[in-house]
Amino acid sequence: MATLTILVDNVSLYPELQPEWGFSCLLEGFSKTILFDTGASGRILMSNMKKLSKDPENVDIIVISHDHWDHTGGLKDFLTLNSRVQVWVPGSTTQETRELIINAGAELIIVDKSQIICDNIFTTGNLGIDIVEQSLVLKSGAGIFLVTGCSHPGIVNITRNVKQEFVMPVFMVLGGFHLLNHTAVQLQGIFGDLKELGVVKVAPCHCTGKEAISAFEEKWQGNFIKIGCGACLTIDLPGPGSEH
16 A cells, blocks of 8 residues: 655645645655655745655655746755655756756756656656656556646646556546646546546646636546645555556
């Protein structure tokens, strides 16, 4: 059994946790403990981790979805506490961010293609054109948990790519879907595409937008998962022989 805990998001499920515009989640119970994105500020990331009893020293790998401030803002502060990590970044990452990682003493890994990170966790590799982004693919007994940072390449495009690449059903899509400025008609088209791709559960947050999140809840009903700072999802790991 593994868990995914939301550390940073625009909203909080608990009053003691501080929300901010940004995203970060922690994956535990896999062969490596992975921090996906670092939110917009180290202060809030560290504070929320402490209140959730999550020790930065236990993190083995940091994966950055894309080099935007609301996903990398906590990186510097985190690395001052734990630099004994690998940091996986897309090829489009700026030289400034690369130097920050190297100068902190962490191991910089430049991602160019889909590859395994650790048992049952993969990166999609670089997707998108204008804004290059990587997402995480978590293999579970129920299918794929797809975790996105902002979905700049398009949530439907990312989901379709993952389903084709990994030849597995996509059980849940979670994270920022970047739908703030989408019309109701556009949202219905996205819902239809995700349904056609077989997505069972959705857990939109961050840059998805309040109206879009409400529309997802109406469409998915019991299979809509409300998340925010402090949300914790359990993931049943697959049996042996699941490597991509």
